[in-house]
Every structure is written in structure tokens, then in C-alpha cells.
Amino acid sequence: DTEVTQTPKHLVMGMTNKKSLKCEQHMGHRAMYWYKQKAKKPPELMFVYSYEKLSINESVPSRFSPECPNSSLLNLHLHALQPEDSALYLCASSPPPRANVLTFGAGSRLTVL
Amino acid sequence: AQSVSQHNHHVILSEAASLELGCNYSYGGTVNLFWYVQYPGQHLQLLLKYFSGDPLVKGIKGFEAEFIKSKFSFNLRKPSVQWSDTAEYFCAGYGNKLVFGAGTILRVKS
Numbered sequence: 001d002t003e004v005t006q007t008p009k010h011l012v013m014g015m016t017n018k019k020s021l022k023c024e025q026h027m028g029h030r031a032m033y034w035y036k037q038k039a040k041k042p043p044e045l046m047f048v049y050s051y052e053k054l055s056i057n058e059s060v061p062s063r064f065s066p067e068c069p070n071s072s073l074l075n076l077h078l079h080a081l082q083p084e085d086s087a088l089y090l091c092a093s094s095p096p097p098r099a100n101v102l103t104f105g106a107g108s109r110l111t112v113l
Numbered sequence: 114a115q116s117v118s119q120h121n122h123h124v125i126l127s128e129a130a131s132l133e134l135g136c137n138y139s140y141g142g143t144v145n146l147f148w149y150v151q152y153p154g155q156h157l158q159l160l161l162k163y164f165s166g167d168p169l170v171k172g173i174k175g176f177e178a179e180f181i182k183s184k185f186s187f188n189l190r191k192p193s194v195q196w197s198d199t200a201e202y203f204c205a206g207y208g209n210k211l212v213f214g215a216g217t218i219l220r221v222k223s
Contacts, residue, residue: 042203042216044213048210056210090157100145102211104149104156106156
């Protein structure tokens with residue numbers, strides 16, 4: 001298995017909803033990432049988990065809450081989002097020791113109404 | 114601070130034309146460099162990577178890139194593009210995290 005799987009592919013939510021994005025990989029990678037990609041823009045790093053511990057938070061608002069229950073799973077919990085949070089959310093993973101060679105998932109396209 | 118810049122935002126070429134996309138990076142320490150491609154409706158895929166050694170690296174689908182340290186550049190090249198190369202191309206650098214350039218949208222006319 002050489003894939004990063006993200007669910008759901010599409011999500012529409014209201015500003016008062018609570019939802020979660022999920023990411024899974026079975027490549028034995030020990031670093032996992034969340035990126036946000038707005039239309040016609042490059043991906044921007046949000047969070048990095050290394051060995052299930054949060055190692056980087058790029059000053060992301062608290063309405064985004066990451067969770068790494070185990071080495072294969074990464075969640076992004078969403079609460080009280082704003083319309084400007086609508087974007088493609090990309091999950092990625094990378095192996096040790098080449099922690100910088102990332103494999104990306106197809107993304108979850110989020111629309112906040 | 115770490116940054117990556119790409120010179121061209123949109124490039125239109127005819128099939129069989131040669132391609133060169135510019136990329137410059139800025140980082141005070143050792144940096145690893147990448148080119149990723151995003152085909153329409155598909156996920157980001159790694160085209161090629163440079164860590165050290167031979168500054169001319171070859172990737173998938175006939176792409177190559179040359180690391181020129183003195184110019185802080187890592188330009189992507191392909192001698193003859195195909196219609197199927199239509200995609201968005203991102204240069205990226207990893208110093209302490211992976212940072213992307215703004216991307217170049219390539220359209221190849223058949």
C-alpha cells in the first residue's frame with residue numbers, strides 16, 4: 001500500500017457544525033502532515049506530527065484541532081469554521097529518516113456555508 | 114526564513130516544445146529541493162528530488178532539474194512536452210519544513 005487515503009472527499013458544513021477530516025496511511029511512515037490549499041494557491045503547512053506527537057503548529061486558529069490516535073491515522077477536527085476556511089485540505093506522510101519526502105493524499109474539499 | 118519562488122505563473126506551449134520552469138529558494142542552511150506535479154483533479158505527485166551529489170537529477174516522465182547552488186536555483190526542464198503534461202507544477206524546499214512555491218500552470222496545446 002503506497003497511498004495516503006483521505007475521507008471524506010467532499011464536505012459541506014455550516015458555521016456552527018462540528019465535523020472531522022480523516023487521513024490514513026499504511027506505509028509505516030512516522031510523520032504526518034496537514035496542509036491547506038486555497039484555489040490557485042500553493043499548499044500551506046498547518047500541522048506536523050512526528051511519532052504521534054505534535055511537532056509543528058503553524059499558528060493555526062483553534063477552530064482546527066488535529067489529533068493523531070496512532071501512527072497510521074491523522075484527524076482534523078473542525079468546529080465553528082468561517083467561510084474563508086473553505087479550501088482543499090491535504091494530508092501527507094513521510095518515512096524516517098527521509099522525513100522530508102512527503103506522499104500526499106487526494107485531499108478533502110471543504111465548503112463552509 | 115525559508116522561501117521558494119517560481120518565476121512563471123502560467124506557461125502555454127505547443128506539443129514537442131521544450132520546457133523550463135524557474136525556481137529559486139532562500140534558506141540559510143541545508144535545503145532539500147523537490148518538484149511536485151498536480152494534474153487536473155488529481156493529488157500532488159513527486160516528480161523529482163535533490164538531496165546532495167550530482168546536481169542534475171532525473172525524475173519521472175522525462176523531467177529533469179538542475180541544482181545551481183551559486184544561483185540558488187532548481188529549474189525544471191523537459192526537452193519535449195506532451196499534451197498530457199498539462200498540469201500545475203510546484204517547486205518545494207525542505208529546510209525545517211516543506212514549503213511550496215506559488216506554482217506554475219502549464220498548458221500544452223495539441
